[in-house]
Amino acid sequence: MTNFCRPVALLGEVMALTSFRIIRGDATGEPTDAAIAEALQRGERQAELEAWNRFSPGAAQTLRRLLGPGPDREDLLQEVFLRFYKRIRTLREPAAVRSFLFGICLRVVRGEIASRTRRRWLHLTPTGETPETAVPGPDVEARDTIARYYALLERLGAGERSIFVARTIERLTLAEVAVAHGVSISTAQRRLTRASKRIAALVRSDPALMQFAAGDES
Amino acid sequence: MNRPDDNDADARLLAVLSEEARRLAAADAADLPRPGAWHRLEQRRAEPHRRGRPGWATGLCLCAAAAAVVFGLHSWRSGRALTFDVGGDAIVESGYIRGATNAGAPVQFSDGTRIDLAAGARMSVVAPGPHGARIRVEEGAAHFSVMHLPHAAWSVEAGPYLVEVTGTVFDVRWSSADEVVEVRLRSGSVRVSGPLLSEHATLHAGQHLTARLATRELRIDENASTDEAPALSVPPPATLPPEKTASPGATAPSAATAPPATTTVEPPTPAVARPLAPARAVRKPARAVASLDAQAVAEWAPQRWSERVSAGDANGVVAEAVAHGIDATVADADGAALVALADAARYAGRSYLAERVLRAQRTRFPGTPAAGAAAFFLGRMADDRGAAADGLDWYRRYLTEEPLGAYAAEALGREMIGVARLSGRPAARALALEYLRRFPDGTYLLHARAILQSP
Numbered sequence: 042m043t044n045f046c047r048p049v050a051l052l053g054e055v056m057a058l059t060s061f062r063i064i065r066g067d068a069t070g071e072p073t074d075a076a077i078a079e080a081l082q083r084g085e086r087q088a089e090l091e092a093w094n095r096f097s098p099g100a101a102q103t104l105r106r107l108l109g110p111g112p113d114r115e116d117l118l119q120e121v122f123l124r125f126y127k128r129i130r131t132l133r134e135p136a137a138v139r140s141f142l143f144g145i146c147l148r149v150v151r152g153e154i155a156s157r158t159r160r161r162w163l164h165l166t167p168t169g170e171t172p173e174t175a176v177p178g179p180d181v182e183a184r185d186t187i188a189r190y191y192a193l194l195e196r197l198g199a200g201e202r203s204i205f206v207a208r209t210i211e212r213l214t215l216a217e218v219a220v221a222h223g224v225s226i227s228t229a230q231r232r233l234t235r236a237s238k239r240i241a242a243l244v245r246s247d248p249a250l251m252q253f254a255a256g257d258e259s
Numbered sequence: 260m261n262r263p264d265d266n267d268a269d270a271r272l273l274a275v276l277s278e279e280a281r282r283l284a285a286a287d288a289a290d291l292p293r294p295g296a297w298h299r300l301e302q303r304r305a306e307p308h309r310r311g312r313p314g315w316a317t318g319l320c321l322c323a324a325a326a327a328v329v330f331g332l333h334s335w336r337s338g339r340a341l342t343f344d345v346g347g348d349a350i351v352e353s354g355y356i357r358g359a360t361n362a363g364a365p366v367q368f369s370d371g372t373r374i375d376l377a378a379g380a381r382m383s384v385v386a387p388g389p390h391g392a393r394i395r396v397e398e399g400a401a402h403f404s405v406m407h408l409p410h411a412a413w414s415v416e417a418g419p420y421l422v423e424v425t426g427t428v429f430d431v432r433w434s435s436a437d438e439v440v441e442v443r444l445r446s447g448s449v450r451v452s453g454p455l456l457s458e459h460a461t462l463h464a465g466q467h468l469t470a471r472l473a474t475r476e477l478r479i480d481e482n483a484s485t486d487e488a489p490a491l492s493v494p495p496p497a498t499l500p501p502e503k504t505a506s507p508g509a510t511a512p513s514a515a516t517a518p519p520a521t522t523t524v525e526p527p528t529p530a531v532a533r534p535l536a537p538a539r540a541v542r543k544p545a546r547a548v549a550s551l552d553a554q555a556v557a558e559w560a561p562q563r564w565s566e567r568v569s570a571g572d573a574n575g576v577v578a579e580a581v582a583h584g585i586d587a588t589v590a591d592a593d594g595a596a597l598v599a600l601a602d603a604a605r606y607a608g609r610s611y612l613a614e615r616v617l618r619a620q621r622t623r624f625p626g627t628p629a630a631g632a633a634a635f636f637l638g639r640m641a642d643d644r645g646a647a648a649d650g651l652d653w654y655r656r657y658l659t660e661e662p663l664g665a666y667a668a669e670a671l672g673r674e675m676i677g678v679a680r681l682s683g684r685p686a687a688r689a690l691a692l693e694y695l696r697r698f699p700d701g702t703y704l705l706h707a708r709a710i711l712q713s714p
């Protein structure tokens with residue numbers, strides 16, 4: 042049987058070949074999240090790269106889940122980390138650095154959604170989206186369906202949308218959702234229920250989404 | 260008040276869609292952040308802070324904005340969203356229009372724009388606004404006659420393709436079963452973007468674009484009867500000097516005014532085939548449409564590829580390899596260069612090239628960490644294109660060859676999900692347990708828990 046606790050001998054070599062890609066092995070001796078956060082708070086420059094390597098893939102995924110299908114938005118990821126580095130000293134509990142980063146992601150996305158709304162209102166673009174190149178990829182039907190799903194989410198207010206996505210797509214617990222949005226659990230629950238009912242009704246009025254959901258459930 | 264049954268049904272409905280959203284997000288963001296992203300972040304941090312606007316300027320802006328509101332500046336721009344009427348026996352529900360199976364359905368918009376839906380075709384009016392709408396052709400063909408009005412803003416989605424329209428007459432056909440899209444221009448011009456197009460192509464009257472996603476084939480045919488031979492807007496790869504690329508939206512010069520290309524100019528021909536083969540013939544002076552292909556080809560220097568990919572120049576590396584010849588490249592380049600080229604091809608969306616290079620890595624350098632990593636990437640590419648069984652096979656090879664490799668967590672997580680999808684969650688329980696044991700903070704933690712919690 043393989044001993045998985047053995048240090049990863051080839052890690053450095055592979056890392057050199059794939060620059061700046063996060064290493065998610067079970068390598069021992071890596072600094073903990075809290076240690077990285079504390080080093081950042083002490084102003085250690087090297088910790089910035091360490092934090093980027095550790096947290097940026099997760100943050101990119103979170104942004105993608107919060108925003109939905111679309112082109113790569115490296116600008117938003119940059120914005121998240123600019124704020125992260127700027128505000129890390131305000132983090133009271135270093136072990137909660139991932140939650141802290143998630144909160145920043147939430148706020149950046151809410152800002153982006155608000156910008157989209159403004160662009161749509163001002164007719165700068167027909168849909169509020171910036172004219173980025175479409176993302177090619179497989180699962181064309183699924184992508185189309187999920188794009189419709191996210192289009193329905195746009196009908197919610199920014200706050201309700203954020204809570205709904207955080208709970209149903211990001212899969213935070215209700216307590217985590219409440220903390221991330223700075224509201225009580227009961228308020229989060231109430232808004233979530235309201236948003237869920239509205240989205241469910243909208244989904245039911247969309248034959249393509251219903252067809253997809255029925256196909257996936259069967 | 261909703262009954263509990265209704266609430267459960269709603270929850271299941273939303274869970275299905277949300278799970279799919281998660282899956283796609285994981286696939287889309289698997290390669291993120293892109294190489295060089297850290298350097299770009301550092302550059303941005305190094306930029307001097309933009310000076311804030313002086314207080315008096317802010318006040319002036321606020322006054323101007325207030326005046327604009329007072330004088331109703333916005334009122335002339337907003338207006339009501341366009342309305343539409345659907346004729347024939349079509350079924351209309353919340354913007355979704357399904358034509359009758361034996362007859363077409365005309366859709367008449369209040370601005371004079373008309374869409375004729377072919378028999379059996381389906382479309383959605385997704386976002387009607389005061390100056391246009393976003394139309395999605397769900398299936399089948401539709402003929403568009405878009406009114407050319409000021410501020411007209413129409414766009415048509417056909418599968419993964421987007422057709423941006425001002426005022427024109429054209430046909431669009433999308434077959435989801437065959438994954439084929441066709442756009443045929445009758446008059447005016449449109450801009451098309453989507454897979455197989457580096458950025459976008461501008462089509463003119465008489466041109467006919469056909470994209471077959473399944474075979475990764477793209478053709479732009481020109482109607483021989485068209486008097487003014489329209490220039491293609493899709494530039495050939497690796498032929499333009501850098502200054503020929505232009506920002507999106509730049510107007511393309513005509514063939515007569517285009518700056519001389521660095522390659523031989525041929526007269527237009529009736530049909531231009533653009534399969535995704537690496538090397539393609541230059542047909543005519545490329546127009547000033549931004550293209551990822553349009554990179555100046557530097558000298559053959561594979562030893563610099565890794566550095567260039569890290570700096571974000573994936574397209575340049577691909578162009579250099581294509582110019583050298585793919586066969587020669589995979590035979591000549593050393594292991595590190597092949598790793599860099601495979602990364603570059605993946606980042607540039609050249610999955611065919613990436614797969615070829617990854618296979619060459621495994622053949623030429625068996626037993627190396629790079630060969631193991633190639634197995635993982637081949638699995639992920641197979642997985643992403645829907646070949647789940649092939650993906651599983653590659654993940655298992657990777658985990659056998661590199662059980663402690665850098666991608667072990669990702670490979671095991673993907674294997675677990677693949678088994679759950681193909682054989683059901685009970686079959687994936689052992690993998691879920693192994694995943695939780697080995698990677699308790701891993702990306703697929705929730706998937707593993709869900710598998711273990713399912714009956």
